Amino acid sequence: xxxxxxxxxxxxxxxxxxxxxxxxxxxxxxxxxxxxxxxxxxxxxxxxxxxxxxxxxxxxxxxxxxxxxxxxxxxxxxxxxxxxxxxxxxxx
Numbered sequence: 001x002x003x004x005x006x007x008x009x010x011x012x013x014x015x016x017x018x019x020x021x022x023x024x025x026x027x028x029x030x031x032x033x034x035x036x037x038x039x040x041x042x043x044x045x046x047x048x049x050x051x052x053x054x055x056x057x058x059x060x061x062x063x064x065x066x067x068x069x070x071x072x073x074x075x076x077x078x079x080x081x082x083x084x085x086x087x088x089x090x091x092x
Contacts, residue, residue, distance in 0.1 A: 008065040016054045027052055032061060040076045041069055047078040058085040
């Protein structure tokens with residue numbers, strides 16, 4: 001892991017998107033995409049799992065960058081988040 005990414009605290013605003021699915025079509029991974037198209041994979045800790053219910057919503061997150069995935073996207077562990085604009089899906 002890149003040393004400069006270890007324990008780097010950040011605050012980022014963007015949209016929650018589904019980035020991976022189970023065989024049955026359920027969301028298994030989400031990311032936050034910024035307006036300049038940077039993608040941050042959300043670690044599925046408790047706060048991260050909360051964001052699964054906020055697909056397509058604009059949020060501001062505060063957390064720690066813990067590394068990168070194989071595609072070079074940063075991985076972030078969420079400490080707290082704020083909903084800026086919530087999108088309600090049909091099944092909400």
